[in-house]
Amino acid sequence: MKISRSRIYYLVSCCLVFLVAPGVFADDFHYVNMLVGNRAAGLGGAYTALSDDPAGCYYNPAGIAFSPYISLSASVNAFSTSTKTYKDAMRDVNGNTLNWEQESSSLLPNFFGMVRKFGPGKLGLSYAVPDSIRRQQKQAFHNIKSYLPDNPIETYTININDNDETYLFGPSYAYEVSDSFTVGATLYVYYRDMEVIRTQLLQFEQGQHYLISYYDTKKDWGYKPILGVMWEPLDKFAIGLSASKIYVTSSDHEEQVIFRDTSSDVPYAIDSTIYDFSDTNTIYYSSLTDSEKDKFPLSISLGLTYFASSRLLFSGDIKYYEKVSDREAFYNYSLGTEYYFTDSLAVRAGFFTDNANTPSVSSSKVNQPEHVDIYGASLSFTTFHKRSSITLGMSYGFGKGEAQVVADSTAIQDVEIRNFAAYLSASYSY
């Protein structure tokens, strides 16, 4: 995946004060932004060797061969919130450091799936939203130290309106080669709809101002094949293996920038054109379109489930992501357990990593993407009825790392990320 490096970098770098670099829009720096599927989410995503319900279409389609005749699963609503705190991102006139927080929240059903018998195997159809960011934020900071001598920033206003969602929908099919060995495939249509609107206004004490308004939209279409196998070599063990990759086939990207800077008396060049902002009629405007396609890694998941009894199981996954473009090769891990307190009440708990796909931040470089490894835990409760079950679950992730939020600066900020998600889901089987 490539970060959009637009001319906003140039404009931001003109102002030697904290200004949000463009790389900090959607969370492209992690691949596990939302856990999908009610049972799977409770297990921290350790589902590659289970996958015996509609969520298997997403994790390992070979597993749906083990699901009942017709299974339906839907998250009625999933609420997720994320807080990212850049430590000491700014300094006020008294020398005190200030943190800058970005908050995102969304409420949406993030999974629906069904599986039914079809021909010699099982047919699945599912819809998943593995990534959703909705960020509406208006912030104002006062008396910030600026790059102009004896002219601090009286008010620094940041308005943010980001919407970035990824959708997957498509069919799956699983075939039982034998009672203990199944194969399966999913072909998802991939659609990403991103809209980023950001306005930053610096109002200096002596009356100057610096305004940049940035509008960025992106619509990507593509597909994501998932191939999987499931093998039960022993009575109480299952091994699952799945491989997937997103291929973007078309991208429609549009970017608009409006800019005006009266903090400098000296005209300066942007895109080879001289702009004299002392002229009140001067404003910078640009509009760009491109169709550069994001690149995603091949990811391979290997899972092992131990069915200790009909009440207790343990599951673990290891997921490998290959290196692609400026993203690193790395692993994610997840562990989960499920225990039935009674015949009709189960609790699930999980642990998972959501490691950064970026390299570590170096003090000798500028404009680097942030690097934050996230560690998370999940917990869910499910009540079972005759054909149905209701699950209430939640997950929490926390990570510390480093970032460079000031454009063209080697300064490194500490970053903390806190993610929380809660969901209510229902499953039905015949």
Added chain:
Amino acid sequence: MNKIIRFIPALLIIGIIFVNFAFAGEARKRISATSSDYSDVSDIEAEIRFGRELAARILGNYKLLDDEKINRYVNLVGKGLALYAGRPEIRYHFGVLDSDEINAFAAPGGYIFITRGALMKMDNEAQLAGVLAHEIAHVVKKHVVKELNIRGDEGSGAGGIASLVGGSTGTLRVALEQALDDAADILFNKGYKIKDEIEADRVGILVASVAGYDPSALKEFLNSVKSFEKEDKTYKGEHPIFEVRMREVNETLRAHGLQDVKKAKARERFYENIKK
């Protein structure tokens, strides 16, 4: 990375090598799906509806024997056994299938069939009672119902919410058809799980014995079928692991002190009604 990719075909090959070690995903079944006794009113109604549909499929494969006397006789023997079977909510129906095969079928809800070929291999009413009691035991223990999770309506608020997700009459109908296919596959091809067969033998012997029949009659019949099985390919092997079953039958007789118990065989009555 390349090592991981090379690992995939290796895993596939290993998996295929071991496919014969079949465990059929039994360990996956969670207690929420296996603990139900399927005994509330809607469950029983669903079982009977399902059984009726399955009986119709059986009669689609086999013609009912056009002999009122034999059918009546088998019904009398069967209903007499059912009185001791412990499911008074079930109304049992017995029928004779006009087939040379040696077989018997039990559909959920109390629909039980035996073939003419099986009757012809029997020597007395106690053997008929042993076979019918074995089939009744499949119904009593709800083997097909549990295997295929045949359940009634939700009837609960939470279930109602969940059913909004996708529950509909049409969907239920499709699922029912698929379950019927699988049930027919159990009856005609795959057979029951061996543990279910053993349980049906055990319960059947006790039911027949309590009803006054010779408890060893089922064992005698199984032995005669075993020798016949070698000669006649039409025997479909519903009871595949003969030695295991015979060992368990002997253990049941021993454990309940029935080895040397002599009870009614009703040979004359059997011949009067069946083989006259």
